[in-house]
Amino acid sequence: MRKILFIAVAVLSLTSCMIKTEKKSRTITVTGVGTVSVENKEANLVLSVISRNDDVIKASSENAEKMTAVMKAVTEAGIGTDSLQTSDYSIWQEEADRQYSRKSAFLYVVSNRLHVTIKDVSRTGLIIDAAIKAGANQMNSLSYSAGDTSEAEKQARILAARDADQKANVLVSASGLTLGQVINIQEHQGGYATVKNDAMYKTDLRSTPISGGSSSVSVSVDVTYELQ
DSSP, rough: OHHHHHHHHHHHHHHHHHHHOOOOOOOEEEEEEEEEEEOOOOOEEEEEEEEEESSSSHHHHHHHHHHHHHHHHHTTTTTOGGGEEEEEEEEEEEEETTTOOSSSSSSEEEEEOOOEEESSSGGGHHHHHHHHHHOOOEEEEEEEEEEEEEEHHHHHHHHHHHHHHHHHHHHHHTTOOOOOEHHHHHHHHEEEEEEOOOOOOOEEESSSOOOOOOOEEEEEEEEEEOOO
């Protein structure tokens, strides 16, 4: 009889331990988002000089002359040589058009692409004007960057944490519960998006109006709270 009673007590004790081990605390997880707007400080301009001729030597020579003039013009406008980089140089053939050649069925096309980093966004229009006047005849892209965004990321992180806390309090209060301590935080970098205005060109090219716009730096956090 004692042996049976001992076994029963042991089983009850084991069952009690298992129940305590499997008991989980109630939690709530919310996502907070923080966004900070920063003014763009740099512009990245990619432009090209494209030349056509039925003689490849002449096409190449003409292209080199014009690109040399373009590079000189932008440096005189305030761009350092360390901010200039040839990003592509290519030669190919295309079917001739009568306006270019009546002697050959094909033309040689020479393209020289230049990447220009403009560290003062306000001078972007002047740089574009100088390059076009000097011989650039194709603009490939114009983009902007805010430079160092580490401080903006810190601010966005704080805003994301506050947003998560506010959301959690609203949800918990509506449920009649009490918000407990933070159990886990997971951060997601949202990167930054650039809001830019396209260039508008004037026919007389006296000054191309350019607005660098701004970039938004975003951070999101998943925060898990204990419920009481």
